[in-house]
Amino acid sequence: MISFYPGPSQVYPFVKDDMIEAFNKGILGINHRSSAFIEISKECIGLLKKKLLIPEDYSIFFTSSATECWEIIAQSVIKEDALFLFNGAFGQKWFETTLKIKPKALKIEFDLETPIEAIAFSPIPELIAIVQNETSNATQISNDIIQTIRHKNQSSLIAVDATSSLGGIKLDFNQGDIWFASVQKCLGLPAGLGVMICSPKVKSRVQYLGENKHYNSLQIMYERMESYQTTHTPNILGIYLLMKCLRRIEGIELIEQKTLEKSSLWYEFLESEGHKLLIKNKLVRSDTVIAVKCNHPEDIKEKAKKNGIILGNGYGHWADKTFRIANFPAHTMKDISLLMNLLKRQ
Numbered sequence: 001m002i003s004f005y006p007g008p009s010q011v012y013p014f015v016k017d018d019m020i021e022a023f024n025k026g027i028l029g030i031n032h033r034s035s036a037f038i039e040i041s042k043e044c045i046g047l048l049k050k051k052l053l054i055p056e057d058y059s060i061f062f063t064s065s066a067t068e069c070w071e072i073i074a075q076s077v078i079k080e081d082a083l084f085l086f087n088g089a090f091g092q093k094w095f096e097t098t099l100k101i102k103p104k105a106l107k108i109e110f111d112l113e114t115p116i117e118a119i120a121f122s123p124i125p126e127l128i129a130i131v132q133n134e135t136s137n138a139t140q141i142s143n144d145i146i147q148t149i150r151h152k153n154q155s156s157l158i159a160v161d162a163t164s165s166l167g168g169i170k171l172d173f174n175q176g177d178i179w180f181a182s183v184q185k186c187l188g189l190p191a192g193l194g195v196m197i198c199s200p201k202v203k204s205r206v207q208y209l210g211e212n213k214h215y216n217s218l219q220i221m222y223e224r225m226e227s228y229q230t231t232h233t234p235n236i237l238g239i240y241l242l243m244k245c246l247r248r249i250e251g252i253e254l255i256e257q258k259t260l261e262k263s264s265l266w267y268e269f270l271e272s273e274g275h276k277l278l279i280k281n282k283l284v285r286s287d288t289v290i291a292v293k294c295n296h297p298e299d300i301k302e303k304a305k306k307n308g309i310i311l312g313n314g315y316g317h318w319a320d321k322t323f324r325i326a327n328f329p330a331h332t333m334k335d336i337s338l339l340m341n342l343l344k345r346q
């Protein structure tokens, strides 16, 4: 089966060998305080910075998922208030998760087809939360807009959910303070690991707030990460597979070039075959997740399944009116041609 589900999705074929190697080398049973683990963790963090062009002075943490990152931010980075800007289901969920922990969080919802208005928000929020790639409706926010939001709101921290884009397109990490993702989307790996990337401003903020009541309090995570360790026994296999994957893949600039070539190809193909896209405005369309309008998505998904392909369901509000196609780096041109053949109209 080839999975075009927008996460968990197709894993890179080399994951098979890397898993066998992890087993054979005894990685599965190593202790998370051992030097063997520390070496893997350290190399993994170094490679994340190198391959994704993350600034040297940013800190990187391992978490279990993007959802855990939502909670860590609410617990350890926000004192009272935050402003959530979103247009879809993941932004909504992140906001609701935060609201349970910090009831003064506010939201601004924006339209699917219109780029978000990058203004100076008032009253000044402690933190502005943005979903860079809204997986539910296949929209994205450009690096330029994030930069403008940062520029106009210099006393707020900027937190960016990049779960379904990190590793697929080039993100301008300098324009945000917290970036996070999980590995089962653009990184082409099995689920169960998240990464959280923090600017030096976050460290000062966390030290100032001093929140230390949870196993995943960011202050304690910083302390442990000084020696490349975690607060608890982490997903060691996941971290090993991520390290191996990062050794193999190209730098993000080349990866992004391929992602953009494939997304253009997809959009041209779908429009020329008479499919209706959920998002018409090219300025806000995602490059890593594509949503196609459809009256009977069940029929198309069934046909794909018979041909060995898993398509993505519509999500949330769009569940029975769309299907989604992931355009992640692990999706090869060969996989894409197979799916395109099935989506031809004649």
Ligand SMILES: *Cc1c(COP(=O)(O)O)cnc(C)c1O
Binding pocket: 007, 064, 065, 066, 067, 068, 090, 131, 133, 134, 135, 161, 162, 163, 164, 182, 194
């Ligand atoms: C998938 C996804 C999440 C949730 O990721 P988990 O690893 O399941 O926690 C959060 N935000 C976005 C934008 C996503 O696409």
